[in-house]
Amino acid sequence: MEYFCQEINQPDDQINLAKAALYFAQEEYPTLDVEDYLNALDTMAEEVKERLPETLYPLKIIKTINEYLFKDLKFRGNTSDYYDPDNSYLNQVIDRRTGIPITLAIIYLEIAKRLNFSMVGIGMPGHFIIRPDFEEVGIFVDVFNQGEILFEQDCIQKLSEVYQQPMKLEPHFLEPVSNRQILARMLTNLKYIYINAEKYPKVLRIIELLLIIFPNHPLELRDRGLLYYHLGQWQQATKDLNLYLAMLPTAQDAHAIRELLQKIR
Structure with a gap:
């Protein structure tokens, strides 16, 4: 977590996305060698560079x-087990050559x-894509679907497929996201996978990482407080839930949280 913290605590455009993703993967895979995977990405890029034509566009x-990536190395979207947590760990995605949109995108x-x-x-919403960083470029790449x-x-059609109803494409849906937002989205995916699997110590670890990215985020503090409550850690639960109420005293669930605090007392 220390290396992850160091990587995050710098200007967003200086965050090394692969390094940060591998550092949080070390929480799950302690023997992971970050340099090995960074070298693997270097090698991939070198091999692509050798194939590029002289005239580039x-x-x-x-x-x-x-x-x-998709023909030679056979990377693919994991359609058979989308909610496998390993789809969100960059080392596993590189090793198994399968993942979800956001990890393949990285x-x-x-x-x-x-x-x-x-x-x-x-x-x-519901699907992560990428695009060249040029104004008015007009094209996007769906890495989950073989580029x-x-x-x-x-993009409108993709959204409609995800939500299974006609969707309107709001302009902000296609705006670029920051490195912190990408990492937070990866971690949030993992958070809900582990919640559904009732792996609460892992959920707690993921929330700690999210709070490094966005310190004192009220919803993450609330969720950590609820988790502490579930785990019987009353003092920590009280601290986080009180902090949440201090930040959002009129939140929709404020009454329920106050009742829970009363129950702890």
């Missing part, structure tokens, strides 16, 4: 990365960065 670079973004081809993450090229209309 965005679609040609994307096509070359796609062919290398591998793609890291390769592109090493090629000096700037790309950004796009945190659509499929999308246009804005395709």
Whole structure:
């Protein structure tokens, strides 16, 4: 957690996304060698670079990365076990060559960065995609679906498929997200996977990491307090829940939280 904290505590554009993701993976895989996986990403980028044609333009670079990752290395979206927690640990995604949209996107973004081809993450609701970092570029890449090229209309269709109803594409759905937001989204995925599996010590560890990214985030403090309550750690629960109420005294669940605090007393 110390190395993760060091990586996060710097300006967002200086956060090394792969390093930060591997540092939090060390919480689950303590023997993980971060440098080994960073070297693996370096090697991937070098192999893509050797395949690039002399005349470069965005679609040609994307096509070359796609062919290398999805045809040669056979990376793929894990459609058979989407909620496997290993889909959210970058070391496992690199080893198994399967993952969810956001972890596959990190591998793609890291390769592109090493090629000096700037790309950004796009945190659509329910589905994570990426795009070249140029104004009005108009194209997106769906890494979960073998690097499929999308246009804005395709993004609307993807949203409608995710929510199983016609959706309106709000402009902010296609805005780039920060490195902190990407890491928080990965961790939030894990948080709910572990909650559903009732693995509460792991949920607690994930919340601690989220609070490093966004210190004193009221909802994470509330959830940690509720978790402490569930685990019978009354003092810590009281501290977090009181802090939550101090930050959001008129929250929708404020009455229920006050009742819970009364019960603890």
